[in-house]
Amino acid sequence: MNQLLAGKKFLIMGVANDRSIAWAIAKALHEAGATLAFSYQGERLESRVQKLVESTMPGSPMVSVDVTRDEEIASAFKQLKKAWSTMDGVVHSLAFAKAEDLEGNFVDTSREGFLLAHDISAFSLVTIAREAKEMMTEGGSIITMTYIGGERIVSNYNVMGVAKAALEHSVRYLANDLGPQGIRVNAISAGPINTLAARGVKNFTSILPQVAEKSPLRRNITQDEVAKTALFLASDLASGITGETIHVDAGYHIMG
Numbered sequence: 394m395n396q397l398l399a400g401k402k403f404l405i406m407g408v409a410n411d412r413s414i415a416w417a418i419a420k421a422l423h424e425a426g427a428t429l430a431f432s433y434q435g436e437r438l439e440s441r442v443q444k445l446v447e448s449t450m451p452g453s454p455m456v457s458v459d460v461t462r463d464e465e466i467a468s469a470f471k472q473l474k475k476a477w478s479t480m481d482g483v484v485h486s487l488a489f490a491k492a493e494d495l496e497g498n499f500v501d502t503s504r505e506g507f508l509l510a511h512d513i514s515a516f517s518l519v520t521i522a523r524e525a526k527e528m529m530t531e532g533g534s535i536i537t538m539t540y541i542g543g544e545r546i547v548s549n550y551n552v553m554g555v556a557k558a559a560l561e562h563s564v565r566y567l568a569n570d571l572g573p574q575g576i577r578v579n580a581i582s583a584g585p586i587n588t589l590a591a592r593g594v595k596n597f598t599s600i601l602p603q604v605a606e607k608s609p610l611r612r613n614i615t616q617d618e619v620a621k622t623a624l625f626l627a628s629d630l631a632s633g634i635t636g637e638t639i640h641v642d643a644g645y646h647i648m649g
């Protein structure tokens with residue numbers, strides 16, 4: 394690909410395996426000349442993510458971050474600052490809700506489940522933006538991932554839909570706060586993709602053909618299509634775009 398991001402440095406958060414949206418974005422940014430660092434969640438994913446990164450982008454800084462722990466976020470950025478001093482953006486591609494809160498009725502969501510989903514899936518963007526902006530001295534681009542269940546009622550998405558609504562509106566408030574510093578903040582609303590996070594979800598595989606049939610392009614989307622949009626948002630091509638949610642969903646969101 395072109396060298397749209399030559400000399401730029403991005404932190405990629407949320408790679409779990411080679412099907413992760415975060416990994417597809419990492420590859421696209423890397424091919425466009427960016428230098429990358431990675432954060433992953435805990436020891437369970439460490440060796441898998443390390444293998445992936447070492448095979449394609451050896452030497453990239455890697456940090457373990459549980460986003461519910463302020464001290465882990467602070468220490469990750471401290472480490473990054475040592476390695477890089479400045480950076481140009483973050484790709485935030487992480488979310489979590491308890492499996493029991495992703496089925497049945499939203500009205501039954503527990504306080505703990507609600508708070509956990511919001512903490513990991515929405516508040517983490519706020520706290521990461523706060524840390525990242527200190528290193529983004531030349532401005533840059535922060536990108537997060539959302540889903541149409543944050544705008545409309547999608548069966549079983551439940552607490553995650555409410556968390557995505559908080560995330561998307563956090564994108565707008567963050568865009569306004571960080572705009573004067575030349576930092577753009579945007580979300581990509583992706584159609585359903587068969588990733589590790591999705592696979593654990595009940596009935597996920599039956600959703601894919603249903604969505605494909607109803608979408609204007611009559612198909613599902615791929616990680617690479619999301620990655621191309623992330624590359625655009627990360628680059629100067631999107632210099633006038635902030636506070637936006639771009640749908641990469643084969644047009645599904647326009648349908649009634």
Ligand code: N5H
Pocket residue numbers: 409488489490491492495539540542547548549550553584585586589590591593594595597600
């Ligand atoms: C309408 C749907 C299907 C129902 C809801 C899906 C929600 C998915 C999002 C979250 C992130 C999934 C999740 O937290 C699953 C966990 O309870 C269990 N899984 C794990 O712990 C795995 C191992 C790790 C890798 O996952 C995480 N999150 O750490 C939505 C779908 C059609 C589209 C979709 C799947 C949307 C989305 O937001 O991802």
